Amino acid sequence: MKLVSYNIQYGTGQDGVYDLERIIASLAGADIIMLQEVERHWERTNHDDQVSRIAAAFPDHYSAFGGHCDLDGSYRDETGKLIQRRRQHGTMILSRVPLLSLRTFLLPGTAVVSPQFSLQRGLQEALIEWEGRRIRLYNTHLNHICPELQAPQIEKVMEIINDAPATGLAWSGGDPKNGNWGVGGEPAVPEDVILTGDMNLCHYDPGYSDFVGPKSRWYGRVATRRHLMDSWTLAGHAEEEGDSCPPYGRLDYCFVSPSLGKAVAASKIDTDNKSSDHYPYWVDFDFSKL
Numbered sequence: 001m002k003l004v005s006y007n008i009q010y011g012t013g014q015d016g017v018y019d020l021e022r023i024i025a026s027l028a029g030a031d032i033i034m035l036q037e038v039e040r041h042w043e044r045t046n047h048d049d050q051v052s053r054i055a056a057a058f059p060d061h062y063s064a065f066g067g068h069c070d071l072d073g074s075y076r077d078e079t080g081k082l083i084q085r086r087r088q089h090g091t092m093i094l095s096r097v098p099l100l101s102l103r104t105f106l107l108p109g110t111a112v113v114s115p116q117f118s119l120q121r122g123l124q125e126a127l128i129e130w131e132g133r134r135i136r137l138y139n140t141h142l143n144h145i146c147p148e149l150q151a152p153q154i155e156k157v158m159e160i161i162n163d164a165p166a167t168g169l170a171w172s173g174g175d176p177k178n179g180n181w182g183v184g185g186e187p188a189v190p191e192d193v194i195l196t197g198d199m200n201l202c203h204y205d206p207g208y209s210d211f212v213g214p215k216s217r218w219y220g221r222v223a224t225r226r227h228l229m230d231s232w233t234l235a236g237h238a239e240e241e242g243d244s245c246p247p248y249g250r251l252d253y254c255f256v257s258p259s260l261g262k263a264v265a266a267s268k269i270d271t272d273n274k275s276s277d278h279y280p281y282w283v284d285f286d287f288s289k290l
Contacts, residue, residue, distance in 0.1 A: 001031050001032065001130055001284070001285040001287070002029060002030050002031045002032070002282065002283075002284055002285075003030065003031065003032040003033075003034065003194070003196070003254065003282070003283045003284075003285065004027060004030040004032070004033055004034065004280050004281065004282050004283075005034040005035075005036075005139075005196035005197060005252055005253070005254055005280070005281045005283075006023075006026075006027070006033075006034070006035055006036070006252075006276065006278065006279075006280040006281070007035075007036040007037050007141065007198040007245070007252060007276060007277075007278040008023045008035055008036070008037055008038060008275070008276045008278075009037050009276040009277045009278065010037050010038070010039045010042065010044070010045050010050065010089070011023050011045060011048075011050065011275075011276075012044075012045075012276070012277075013274050013275045013276060013277075014274040014275075014276070014277060015274065018044070018045055018046070019275070020045075020048065020050060020053055020054070022275045023054075023275045023276065024053075024054060024057045024058075026270070026273050026275055026280060027058075027280070030094075030282075031095070031096045031130075032093075032094070032095050032096070032128075032137065032194075033058070033061065033092075033093070033094040033095075034091070034092075034093055034137070034139045034196040034197070035054070035091060035092040035093075035094075035139075036091050036139070036140075036141040036197055036198045037089065037141065037198075037276075038050050038051060038054065038065065038089075038090060038091065038092045039087075039088060039089040039090075040067065040073070040085075040086065040087065040088045040089075041073040041085050041086065041087045041088070042073075042087055042089070047073075051063075051065045051092060054092065054094070055094070058094050060096060061094040061095055061096055062094070062095050062096075062097070062098050062099045063092065063093065063094045063095075063099075064092070064093050064099055064102050064124065064126060065088075065090060065091070065092045066090045066091045066092070066104045066122050066123075066124040066139075067086065067088030067089065067090045068089070068090040068091070068104075068106060068107075068119070068120050068121055068122030069088065069089040069090060069119045069120045070086055070087075070088050070120075071086070071087040071088070072086070072087065073085045073086055073087030073088075089119065090122060090141075091122065091124050091139045091140065091141060091197070092124075092139075093124055093126050093137060093139050095126065095128055095137070097128050097129060097130055098128070098129075099126045099127070099128060100126075100127040100128060100129060100134075100187055101125075101126070101127040101169040101170040101171070101187040102124070102125065102126050102127075102170060103124075103125040103169065103170055104122060104123070104124055104125070105122060105123040105124075105125070105156070105160055106120060106121075106122050107120075107121040107122055107123060107140070107142075107152075107153040107156050107157065108152040108153055108156055109121065109143075110143075110149050112145065116145060118143065118145065118149070121140065121141060121142060121143060121153055122140065122141075123138060123139070123140045123156075123157055123160060124137075124138065124139040124140070125137070125138050125160070125164075125169070126138075126139075127169055127187050127190075130287070131287065133190075133192065133287055134188070134190040134192065135190060135192040135193070135194060135260075136161070136164065136189070136190060136192065136193045136194070137194050137196075138157070138160075138161060138193065138194065138195040138196070138197075139195075139196050139197055140153075140157060140195070140196075140197040140199075141197050141198045141200075142154065142197065142198070142199050142200050142201070142207075143200065144200040147201065147205055147206055147207055150199075150200065150201060150207050151206070151207065151210070154207050154210045154211065155210070157195070158210065158211070158226075158227075161193055161195065161228075162226055164189045165189045168186075168189065169187045169189060170187060171186060171187065172186050172187075173186065191257060191259045192256075192257055192259050192260050193228065193255075193256065193257040193259075193260070194254065194255070194256050194257075194260065195211075195228060195253075195254070195255040195256075196252075196253065196254045196255075196281075197252070197253065198245075198251055198252050198278065199211070199251060199252070199253050200251055201251065202248075202249040202250060202251065203239040203240055203250065204240075208239075211227065211228055211230075211253075211255055212227055212228055212229060212230050212255065213227035221233070221239070223258060223261075225258060228255035228256060228257060228258075229255065229256050229257070229258055229260075229261045230253065230254075230255060231253075231254040231255065231256055231264045231267050231283045232250070232253070232254075232267050234256070234261055234264040234267075235264055235265070235266050235267035235283070237267070242269050243269070243271075243279075244269050244278055244279050244281055245277060245278045245279070250269075251278070252269075252278055252279070252281045253281070254267070254281060254283045259290075260285070260290070262289045262290055263285045263286055263287050263289055263290050264283060264284075264285060265284040265285060265286040265289070266283070266284040267281070267282065267283045267284070268281075268282050269281055269282075270282060
């Protein structure tokens with residue numbers, strides 16, 4: 001399975017040019033596509049519905065959008081008719097296999113004072129089944145300002161992931177009305193987890209340890225069953241290597257549950273791709289190694 005996580009900066013490249021088509025072209029060959037900074041109906045991107053355009057470019061993929069930042073984008077046409085639409089900014093998941101269950105969560109936020117800005121952040125959850133193996137996918141984009149504002153978001157993300165067996169997915173329990181709710185059966189919560197996104201943090205930031213566990217002066221990074229593992233290091237790279245958003249460092253990640261650690265076959269940051277201020281991060285999974 002080939003996965004890519006990519007903050008597309010709403011289709012605007014390192015040259016300052018808005019070109020969604022080159023973003024789409026750079027995603028060719030991916031089985032699972034996890035995008036951040038996808039938007040609808042913003043003036044800076046010609047009021048495009050990027051969600052529809054990206055979905056149409058991948059007709060063999062199932063897709064879902066989380067418009068976590070949601071504002072009014074309505075207007076009146078030349079006849080005075082009210083055209084209702086939302087100006088949205090968020091994350092998107094595309095998958096070659098069905099998205100069996102979907103949930104969208106809003107993450108904690110803190111109002112800031114100008115000139116800085118802060119967006120409502122969120123977490124997308126999707127359940128897929130890949131070659132008989134069920135996996136929970138999560139996609140997010142954390143606060144960019146400072147670790148103190150990220151901390152409650154990371155705590156919430158890990159709480160959602162770890163508590164899923166107790167909270168259930170989109171539907172749980174029995175179906176006394178014989179099919180009104182339970183078409184396809186209750187989506188059981190698998191142990192396997194993949195979390196991707198622009199985390200806006202580096203390996204030396206406290207949030208990194210919140211995701212992948214503490215670092216011991218004697219034993220190095222200590223994996224625990226309540227933490228995840230970094231696909232970058234699982235594929236043989238050092239924590240301090242890599243730069244996915246120059247000059248800030250490695251901000252983009254694919255974390256996996258310990259149950260999937262041995263399935264990470266390779267990972268790379270595509271530094272040849274200049275379609276966004278971030279680079280796409282690709283991970284190859286080989287589940288036959290489990």
